[in-house]
Amino acid sequence: MIVAGIDVGSKYTKVVLLNENKEIIGTSNVRTGIDHQKTVEEALDEALKAAGISRDDINKFVATGFGKISVPFADSELTQVVAAGKGAYFVWPKVKTVIEVGAEESRAVKVDENGNIKDFALADKCAAGTGSFVDAMVRYLEVPLEEFGRMSLDAKGEVPMNAQCVIFAESEVVSLLHDNVPKPEISRAIHDAIADRVASIARRVGIEDDVVVIGGLANDVGFVDSLKRELGTEVYVPDKIAPELIPALGAALSGL
Amino acid sequence: MEAIQESEYWRWPETVWIDESKNWKEAEVISCGIDLGSVSSQAVIMLDGELYAYSNLRTGSSSAASSEKALGSILDKIGDMKREDIHYIVGTGYGRVSIPFAHKTITEIACHGRGANYIYGPSVRTVLDMGGQDLKAIKIDHRGKVVNFLMNDKCAAGTGRGIEVVADLLSIPITEVGSMSLEVYPDDEPEPVSTTCIVFGKSEILGLIRKGWPKNRILAAFFRSVATRVVELLERVGVEADFAITGGISKNPGVVVRVQDMLGMKALETEYDPQIAGAIGAALFAKALYEKQTGKR
Numbered sequence: 001m002i003v004a005g006i007d008v009g010s011k012y013t014k015v016v017l018l019n020e021n022k023e024i025i026g027t028s029n030v031r032t033g034i035d036h037q038k039t040v041e042e043a044l045d046e047a048l049k050a051a052g053i054s055r056d057d058i059n060k061f062v063a064t065g066f067g068k069i070s071v072p073f074a075d076s077e078l079t080q081v082v083a084a085g086k087g088a089y090f091v092w093p094k095v096k097t098v099i100e101v102g103a104e105e106s107r108a109v110k111v112d113e114n115g116n117i118k119d120f121a122l123a124d125k126c127a128a129g130t131g132s133f134v135d136a137m138v139r140y141l142e143v144p145l146e147e148f149g150r151m152s153l154d155a156k157g158e159v160p161m162n163a164q165c166v167i168f169a170e171s172e173v174v175s176l177l178h179d180n181v182p183k184p185e186i187s188r189a190i191h192d193a194i195a196d197r198v199a200s201i202a203r204r205v206g207i208e209d210d211v212v213v214i215g216g217l218a219n220d221v222g223f224v225d226s227l228k229r230e231l232g233t234e235v236y237v238p239d240k241i242a243p244e245l246i247p248a249l250g251a252a253l254s255g256l
Numbered sequence: 257m258e259a260i261q262e263s264e265y266w267r268w269p270e271t272v273w274i275d276e277s278k279n280w281k282e283a284e285v286i287s288c289g290i291d292l293g294s295v296s297s298q299a300v301i302m303l304d305g306e307l308y309a310y311s312n313l314r315t316g317s318s319s320a321a322s323s324e325k326a327l328g329s330i331l332d333k334i335g336d337m338k339r340e341d342i343h344y345i346v347g348t349g350y351g352r353v354s355i356p357f358a359h360k361t362i363t364e365i366a367c368h369g370r371g372a373n374y375i376y377g378p379s380v381r382t383v384l385d386m387g388g389q390d391l392k393a394i395k396i397d398h399r400g401k402v403v404n405f406l407m408n409d410k411c412a413a414g415t416g417r418g419i420e421v422v423a424d425l426l427s428i429p430i431t432e433v434g435s436m437s438l439e440v441y442p443d444d445e446p447e448p449v450s451t452t453c454i455v456f457g458k459s460e461i462l463g464l465i466r467k468g469w470p471k472n473r474i475l476a477a478f479f480r481s482v483a484t485r486v487v488e489l490l491e492r493v494g495v496e497a498d499f500a501i502t503g504g505i506s507k508n509p510g511v512v513v514r515v516q517d518m519l520g521m522k523a524l525e526t527e528y529d530p531q532i533a534g535a536i537g538a539a540l541f542a543k544a545l546y547e548k549q550t551g552k553r
Contacts, residue, residue, distance in 0.1 A: 010459075034466055104456060126411065127455035136455065166455045167412035167421060168389055171294070178317040 005252030026051025087250030152222025289538025295388025373400025
């Protein structure tokens with residue numbers, strides 16, 4: 001038995017293929033295009049290729065993510081909250097709080113010792129607590145995304161970011177650059193600002209260890225570092241599987 | 257190259273104006289107000305409480321330099337007036353603490369209330385100030401004294417900066433976006449852009465472009481959402497006639513017409529530049545403070 005978990009996100013579409021032993025046999029991560037259905041086909045083909053199997057070998061398709069309706073052949077759909085909770089619990093059974101930070105939304109999910117969802121909070125109205133913040137800022141700093149995250153770790157954290165809004169933060173970052181504030185300090189200020197927003201969402205459900213952070217922004221070491229400081233507790237990032245694939249994994253698990 | 261071209265669409269005309277019919281040397285009290293905003297800065301010089309000169313410029317990266325420039329551009333135009341000739345200077349606005357030569361600072365809420373009272377007359381009770389990075393609904397009494405206010409300064413939705421971003425995105429000059437949006441109003445007015453956040457709104461607008469929507473329709477959807485947000489804020493503070501609008505967005509008919517229609521109330525009109533209301537208020541406070549200091553009152 002092979003199940004495909006398909007997570008159609010606002011920016012990337014992810015697929016995880018799972019066999020009956022709950023082993024990951026193939027994954028993919030492609031940029032979500034204008035035509036969501038076409039993107040889904042592309043992502044699926046890529047995962048099938050990685051696994052070395054054909055589409056006929058898949059017994060079940062489970063869709064999740066904001067664009068889950070774009071998977072017309074899905075056998076079932078799963079909410080993003082459950083997908084995040086299930087996936088995180090699978091890779092980190094001690095998890096109690098899952099924090100997911102995607103391109104255009106962030107959410108916090110509380111799970112019990114059996115991985116069942118107890119509570120959740122969601123923010124999708126404002127870009128300030130999402131990956132879009134980083135996207136917008138990297139352009140001004142003119143540094144590659146990876147370096148942007150890493151340089152934050154070298155900063156002293158003495159420059160506060162006054163703006164909450166990403167649009168206002170853009171102007172503020174331009175001023176900081178004009179004032180010759182070192183880029184690592186600016187990177188740190190941005191990461192602290194995002195972490196502050198994300199932490200306030202997480203506090204709505206209550207922070208309980210262990211905290212696992214997933215979604216694309218979990219790859220940003222500067223953000224994870226700021227989040228740890230903001231929450232005052234250790235934060236774990238899945239290392240056996242990319243953190244942005246966790247909801248697709250959760251979707252696949254639900255189909256087994 | 258692309259960056260230079262892109263940066264032009266938000267550009268609005270800067271102004272320096274003086275009333276040539278007045279002679280400043282005859283004035284007893286020369287007062288000055290400087291409103292150092294996040295996006296634009298204004299300086300106003302008043303002679304015995306009457307408007308004499310003003311400037312309206314874009315705020316640069318340094319607040320101090322922007323305030324020097326706002327006042328300096330007026331003094332240059334007058335020619336023979338020096339900063340020392342001004343009796344009292346009051347700073348207001350977002351960057352008011354960074355005006356090195358101001359004798360005192362006063363909040364922009366108080367100054368906009370006072371300025372609206374001067375510009376629009378004593379009948380004004382509700383002032384909507386739509387600025388570069390904030391949105392304020394201010395209730396005032398017949399003297400222009402603030403009774404109550406609400407503001408949003410956390411989010412770019414409903415602010416001038418947000419409109420600049422959309423003007424850039426659509427490559428349409430900021431001075432034209434409002435009137436262009438009215439081309440489809442009210443008969444073909446589309447549903448408002450669904451996202452509040454300007455960052456997400458940009459993605460939504462890109463989607464509308466791909467769908468082949470004409471730009472005037474996209475702007476109508478955008479300004480509908482801006483107007484909705486503005487009206488929500490006004491209704492929380494309660495709208496009482498007469499109603500007036502100050503700040504840069506008061507020059508945008510796309511927002512003003514929709515807000516008026518949603519409220520069922522016309523905003524008062526003026527011969528003055530409504531963007532200088534805050535600086536006028538500051539200059540009036542400066543006059544009063546000078547008179548108090550010199551025992552004239």
